[in-house]
Amino acid sequence: MSEKQQIIHYWKLAKLVRSSEAKIAFFDENEEAFYLDVPQGEEFENCKYSFxxxxALTPEDAEDLQDNSWASFPNEFKVYAFDYCISGGVAYEAIDSPVTIDQIVSLVSIETLNEKIxxxxLMLSEAEDDVMLILEKKLKKLGISAxxxxxxxxxxKLLQDLRDYQDDNHPDNIKVA
Structure with missing residues (x-):
């Protein structure tokens, strides 16, 4: 899996996290998610110092925290690290406000798509790859990642909308006024 795919994978998992307990579980189960920044691991180190x-930890307590193994970090830190590195992390900032499916669909008009197909x-049953390619090109042109x-x-969704459009505009279904 590429680094971008890993970031998207962990971001999807992180979006399901709602409670402190879930943040702790995410931390325990997904160590790699905290090291996807560039340079690798710098943000996690900054997180420890910031925590x-x-x-206001004593120098001894701060040193103990720095020396912890992954599993032995205190739960309070795990929650803090999730918020710092994942919710507010640099590695994940590009996908922090992902585009919605409806926004992706709205990039192409049904009429234009119908004409291209x-x-x-092409039959609609054969058009899936072509429609996806059209959407990918539109997203890339606008600098949007999905x-x-x-x-x-x-x-x-776009293909279903196109089917509905074709049904609505089929000569047998259009009533002459």
Missing amino acids: CEEK EDQG TEDDLCDATK
Whole structure:
């Protein structure tokens, strides 16, 4: 898995986290998620120093915290590290406000898509890859990143919208006034 894929994977998991207990579990189970920044691990080190400062730890307690193994960090720090490195982390800031499926779908008009598919002589059942490629190009052109899952969901939604459009505009369904 590429680093970008890892970031997206951990971000999706992190979005499910709602409680302090869940943050602790995320910390315990996903050590790699805290080391995806560049340079690697710098943010986690800053997190430890920041935690020590905010909690006004004695130099001895701060040193003990610095020397902890992953499993032995106190729960209070695990929650802090989740907030610092994941919720507010540099590695995850690019996907902090991901584009919604409806926003992806809105990048392409149904009429334009219908024309492109007709021009290529494709049936809707054959058009999924072409529709996804169109969406990918639109996103890239606008500098927007979306997960592959969101892109697939948007493609399926767009194809369903296109089916509805074609049904609504089929000559047999249009009533002459």
